[in-house]
Amino acid sequence: MMGELSESLRREGALDSAEAVQRSALTLSQREPEADSLDVATALMKLGIVLRHQGNLDRAEALHRQALQLRRSRLPPDHLDRITSLQNLASVLSQRDKYEQAETLYRRVIATYRENGVEKHPGVAQSLSGLGVTLRKQGYFGRAEEAYRQALSIERSHVEAPHPDLALYLNNLGVTLKKQGRLEEAATVHQRALSMRRTLFDKGHSATIGSLNNLATLRFSQDRVDQAARRMRMVVSQLRTRHGDDHPRTAVARNNLAVILSRKEQHERAIPLYRAAVPTYENAFGSGHPRLVKLKVRLAESLLDLNRYAAADSLLTATHRTVKAVDAADSSAVARIHDQLANLHEARGNSEVAAQYRQGRHPKSASDSSE
Numbered sequence: 001m002m003g004e005l006s007e008s009l010r011r012e013g014a015l016d017s018a019e020a021v022q023r024s025a026l027t028l029s030q031r032e033p034e035a036d037s038l039d040v041a042t043a044l045m046k047l048g049i050v051l052r053h054q055g056n057l058d059r060a061e062a063l064h065r066q067a068l069q070l071r072r073s074r075l076p077p078d079h080l081d082r083i084t085s086l087q088n089l090a091s092v093l094s095q096r097d098k099y100e101q102a103e104t105l106y107r108r109v110i111a112t113y114r115e116n117g118v119e120k121h122p123g124v125a126q127s128l129s130g131l132g133v134t135l136r137k138q139g140y141f142g143r144a145e146e147a148y149r150q151a152l153s154i155e156r157s158h159v160e161a162p163h164p165d166l167a168l169y170l171n172n173l174g175v176t177l178k179k180q181g182r183l184e185e186a187a188t189v190h191q192r193a194l195s196m197r198r199t200l201f202d203k204g205h206s207a208t209i210g211s212l213n214n215l216a217t218l219r220f221s222q223d224r225v226d227q228a229a230r231r232m233r234m235v236v237s238q239l240r241t242r243h244g245d246d247h248p249r250t251a252v253a254r255n256n257l258a259v260i261l262s263r264k265e266q267h268e269r270a271i272p273l274y275r276a277a278v279p280t281y282e283n284a285f286g287s288g289h290p291r292l293v294k295l296k297v298r299l300a301e302s303l304l305d306l307n308r309y310a311a312a313d314s315l316l317t318a319t320h321r322t323v324k325a326v327d328a329a330d331s332s333a334v335a336r337i338h339d340q341l342a343n344l345h346e347a348r349g350n351s352e353v354a355a356q357y358r359q360g361r362h363p364k365s366a367s368d369s370s371e
Contacts, residue, residue, distance in 0.1 A: 025043050026040070037073070045085060083112055086108060094134045113127075128151035170196070194208070212238075236250065274302065288323055316340055
């Protein structure tokens with residue numbers, strides 16, 4: 001009963017509440033005088049699912065491995081619960097960028113279903129979708145698309161639209177089509193996924209926000225900047241309501257909106273969004289993380305476009321020091337900073353300093369130049 005409540009809360013996006021309920025369920029299963037290891041395995045698995053959705057991937061992987069070990073000790077290889085444990089572990093491994101391990105597990109699950117004559121089982125669709133994600137992240141977009149389309153075909157034989165799994169598989173297919181440059185096809189698929197999710201969930205649900213974000217970034221890729229900005233503002237607003245101002249997802253959406261506004265040359269509006277995202281990125285990713293460096297360089301670019309040279313210089317010079325201190329091998333980040341510092345000094349008339357930056361050197365006295 002508690003497991004069902006936890007799953008319901010998770011699907012509604014109430015992850016903290018789902019975790020609390022599932023931890024209680026796990027404790028109860030372990031305290032039973034004659035605790036059944038299979039009940040414990042189920043509780044471990046469900047808690048692992050919640051933690052995966054929260055992003056606590058290390059702990060989620062450990063719990064799924066424990067659940068799988070318990071089920072292996074009691075169940076045959078073709079038992080549905082054992083197969084489900086393999087699927088859940090594969091999902092975590094994929095999110096942790098352990099793609100080869102994840103792909104191996106997904107293919108093992110699919111093969112097990114097919115060996116038992118159930119090629120159209122919903123579990124096959126789930127594994128095909130997971131396999132598609134793993135293939136996409138490795139750059140195998142054509143194979144990923146094929147996996148998603150197979151998943152959709154199987155799922156449609158079991159459920160009718162709108163359905164959460166159909167929306168998920170459509171969303172994943174849309175992402176892969178975008179990666180292949182098939183933007184109009186991707187837009188159609190993403191719109192279908194968003195329409196389903198708006199029917200199934202409220203506007204503040206994580207799945208609905210995710211589909212809206214995907215459609216916004218797609219419109220940006222199509223240079224439909226006004227449409228992209230309108231949708232991304234909705235994403236920012238809904239994430240602020242759901243998670244607050246200091247959550248990483250809110251910060252990422254703010255950064256995305258700032259990028260869109262910068263494309264529209266609305267730098268006065270973009271700069272506060274970039275600045276609001278900086279402290280959250282620093283806390284979430286670390287001071288030298290490439291995502292934070294990219295954000296700061298974009299902020300500097302907007303400052304330069306408004307001729308705010310002193311602010312841009314200070315930001316770029318400090319960022320350069322941080323990158324060099326944290327990881328001197330991050331040549332792409334250093335090159336990007338050098339490029340903007342060169343633009344800065346060219347705009348100030350310091351052509352010799354700019355030339356040194358273009359050559360990949362950092363002049364010692366560059367930051368001492370006056371406007």
